[in-house]
Amino acid sequence: MLEMDGSKPIYVQIAEWLEKEIIDETLKSDEKVYSQYQLADLFNINPATAGKGLTLLIDAEIIYKRRGLGTFVASDAREKLLAKRKVHTLHRLIEELLDEAELLGIDEQHLLSKIRATRNKREGDLR
Amino acid sequence: MTAVELMNVTKKYHKHLALNGLDVNIKKDVMTGVIGRNGVGKTTMMKMIAGFVQETSGTIRVFGESPFNNLTVSANVLFVDDAMQFAQTMSLHDILKECKRFYPNWDHALADRLVQYFGFHLDARHRYLSKGKKNTFNAIIGIAARCALTLFDEPITGMDAGVRKDFYRALLKDYIAHPRTILLSSHHFEEMEDLLEDVLIIQNGKAHFHGSVTELQEMLISLKGNGEILASAAAGKTVVYQQKSGPYTEWLVENTFTAAELDRLKSKRVIATPVSANSAYLALTEQRTGGIDDVFA
Numbered sequence: 001m002l003e004m005d006g007s008k009p010i011y012v013q014i015a016e017w018l019e020k021e022i023i024d025e026t027l028k029s030d031e032k033v034y035s036q037y038q039l040a041d042l043f044n045i046n047p048a049t050a051g052k053g054l055t056l057l058i059d060a061e062i063i064y065k066r067r068g069l070g071t072f073v074a075s076d077a078r079e080k081l082l083a084k085r086k087v088h089t090l091h092r093l094i095e096e097l098l099d100e101a102e103l104l105g106i107d108e109q110h111l112l113s114k115i116r117a118t119r120n121k122r123e124g125d126l127r
Numbered sequence: 128m129t130a131v132e133l134m135n136v137t138k139k140y141h142k143h144l145a146l147n148g149l150d151v152n153i154k155k156d157v158m159t160g161v162i163g164r165n166g167v168g169k170t171t172m173m174k175m176i177a178g179f180v181q182e183t184s185g186t187i188r189v190f191g192e193s194p195f196n197n198l199t200v201s202a203n204v205l206f207v208d209d210a211m212q213f214a215q216t217m218s219l220h221d222i223l224k225e226c227k228r229f230y231p232n233w234d235h236a237l238a239d240r241l242v243q244y245f246g247f248h249l250d251a252r253h254r255y256l257s258k259g260k261k262n263t264f265n266a267i268i269g270i271a272a273r274c275a276l277t278l279f280d281e282p283i284t285g286m287d288a289g290v291r292k293d294f295y296r297a298l299l300k301d302y303i304a305h306p307r308t309i310l311l312s313s314h315h316f317e318e319m320e321d322l323l324e325d326v327l328i329i330q331n332g333k334a335h336f337h338g339s340v341t342e343l344q345e346m347l348i349s350l351k352g353n354g355e356i357l358a359s360a361a362a363g364k365t366v367v368y369q370q371k372s373g374p375y376t377e378w379l380v381e382n383t384f385t386a387a388e389l390d391r392l393k394s395k396r397v398i399a400t401p402v403s404a405n406s407a408y409l410a411l412t413e414q415r416t417g418g419i420d421d422v423f424a
Contacts, residue, residue: 040303044295045321046299049324049341
């Protein structure tokens with residue numbers, strides 16, 4: 001589930017994994033989030049590291065703390081994450097795509113037609 | 128809260144300085160990895176904390192007391208290594224029974240399950256166990272005793288890859304259920320870094336780095352590209368490591384670059400990548416006299 005390749009700090013990977021759980025609605029609004037000890041056991045990592053991952057999401061107001069009860073998914077967490085992903089992740093992927101296209105000498109027209117073709121093929125596969 | 132405090136500690140063996148002004152504070156209930164190249168003083172430090180070896184100068188405090196010749200410290204500290212001695216006439220079963228009598232927090236059911244899981248014969252004698260089996264058994268004692276401070280000195284020596292993985296997992300699970308202060312020394316930092324909260328790098332008898340694994344991991348950044356561009360990019364920053372291979376030069380530099388600076392470097396065809404905690408450790412403890420290649424030059 002995690003890359004565990006050392007290129008990204010584990011606590012960032014934990015936070016990203018939880019974000020994914022919220023986006024695909026495995027974790028729903030106001031549902032209890034795994035404790036740092038559950039995360040530590042699940043991913044075989046130190047509980048302090050898991051705690052750092054949770055803190056990252058608390059600071060971003062994706063999850064919130066209830067004293068003595070644990071942490072819960074904020075009601076607007078999914079919307080927030082989707083908005084963030086649209087801006088950041090898509091932007092990053094487009095940057096990478098443009099870098100690669102430039103390297104290969106593919107012009108904009110060609111690139112767009114390739115995106116369209118892949119998309120059509122996917123939709124065809126699903127049908 | 129602090130569990131272990133070392134202030135300006137030195138240890139001299141004849142004329143050789145094993146520890147040279149070591150200053151360390153180990154937080155209570157934290158799992159800390161003790162790493163460093165061979166012969167830098169890891170074992171000496173851990174034996175001093177356990178009260179086995181007396182400091183030449185400086186001050187050591189374990190739970191607020193000087194550990195050498197101290198009953199309170201002895202009762203709350205367990206030092207696990209491959210040289211643990213048990214009475215020769217005792218079977219493994221007898222040893223476990225004695226542990227139960229001796230350690231107040233001993234979990235006998237857990238010890239039994241672990242011993243069974245790792246395939247020990249309870250009537251076997253400790254001294255006839257293979258190196259790996261001996262260390263596995265000693266590690267089981269270290270886990271099941273649940274001492275307030277447990278020191279594992281190279282616990283995985285001789286264990287096969289599967290047993291090592293199981294040992295790490297067993298230690299983590301028991302630590303999650305019963306948090307306590309644990310020091311773990313090993314030459315396989317990459318295997319245990321996820322398990323640890325803090326890491327203490329010892330070099331030349333001193334603490335070279337002491338902080339969280341995350342800090343170590345985020346401390347350096349690797350830059351690959353043209354040497355001249357790297358030199359101007361890293362101006363004013365600490366460069367820990369340099370290597371040239373073919374047209375590319377790789378530098379490990381302190382990670383204080385802003386996102387904008389990194390973007391600018393990227394446009395100059397410099398590849399910036401994070402540095403794993405293990406690579407950072409290796410770079411930080413690199414011999415200043417050069418690498419192994421220089422021996423053959």
